[in-house]
Amino acid sequence: MDPVKVGSAIKTLRNQNGYTQHQLADLMGVTDQAVSKWERGLSVPDVSIVTKLSVLLNVDVDNLLEGNITYLEKTWQGLLILKENNVIFCGSEAYGKPLVYFCLSYFMLAGIGKIYIDCSELDRRWIEEHIGDGSRYGIELIYGRPDVQGNTMVVYNYPFVYGPNLTKYFQRAMSRSFGISVLTVAKNIGGSEIKVSYDNYKMVQDAEDKGVDQFCAPIVFFPKKFFDQVGNVEDTAILEPLYAEPMGNGMVEYSIADEDSLWDTSSFLRYLKKRMGKDIYDLKEIARNRNFISG
Numbered sequence: 001m002d003p004v005k006v007g008s009a010i011k012t013l014r015n016q017n018g019y020t021q022h023q024l025a026d027l028m029g030v031t032d033q034a035v036s037k038w039e040r041g042l043s044v045p046d047v048s049i050v051t052k053l054s055v056l057l058n059v060d061v062d063n064l065l066e067g068n069i070t071y072l073e074k075t076w077q078g079l080l081i082l083k084e085n086n087v088i089f090c091g092s093e094a095y096g097k098p099l100v101y102f103c104l105s106y107f108m109l110a111g112i113g114k115i116y117i118d119c120s121e122l123d124r125r126w127i128e129e130h131i132g133d134g135s136r137y138g139i140e141l142i143y144g145r146p147d148v149q150g151n152t153m154v155v156y157n158y159p160f161v162y163g164p165n166l167t168k169y170f171q172r173a174m175s176r177s178f179g180i181s182v183l184t185v186a187k188n189i190g191g192s193e194i195k196v197s198y199d200n201y202k203m204v205q206d207a208e209d210k211g212v213d214q215f216c217a218p219i220v221f222f223p224k225k226f227f228d229q230v231g232n233v234e235d236t237a238i239l240e241p242l243y244a245e246p247m248g249n250g251m252v253e254y255s256i257a258d259e260d261s262l263w264d265t266s267s268f269l270r271y272l273k274k275r276m277g278k279d280i281y282d283l284k285e286i287a288r289n290r291n292f293i294s295g
Contacts, residue, residue, distance in 0.1 A: 006044055017058060021035045076110070080117045104283060106159075109286065110153055117143050138293040152230055154220045178241070179226070180240070183253075216237075221245075
């Protein structure tokens, strides 16, 4: 850990989130002098409060302690691709949550508020009726493909992703400017069939017939200079240069494509709510926590 790098990150994130040193200190229950010492690299936050600090600063704990905020140097837009399906559509519910909520949540967890939606007329009408232009959640929804080239996060195939530190993987992928990044998981029953391996630099290699148990999730990050490949996102294996952003143990990922997977997701959400009191992927809660809206 580099205290100077961590301190610089804290200062940048504090300013980005609109806090003075005094306000941040008050929220953290520490003195103004403590915050000043953090930002000057004279000390680092105690491990007992770093999680609370990461929430206030809208950053993953690991990235904060690494001083990794390079993803902030670039503006990102989102592209959500919703394909027509005879069984499910964006308004199909898993334990009371429409599927589109999960997809929009991923962009918001990555700090992306400008989201393009490529969808059918049915999906568009449903979203406009139930979500509107997204302003109630502090986001902007635009229909069609992006009309301006830029750094673009793409989500497709109704992925359901759950596990610790999801934002960390998004932010790390967004920090990589020299290639396209795809989230990967160790096991992916019922999800992507694209199997990959990667080298020590996380550069993806073909894994056919190699017995490698890593699969691509349908969440891909395109730096601006690789924007011309966005149209090939659903054929991830042909993207280049392609880098893996492997998600750690404990991550759940699969695509919701039929009634069985919709039922499984409902059961899983019900279990979390009943046993852990967790109501995950609530758009309003995420909007507040990620400072898209206040109050």
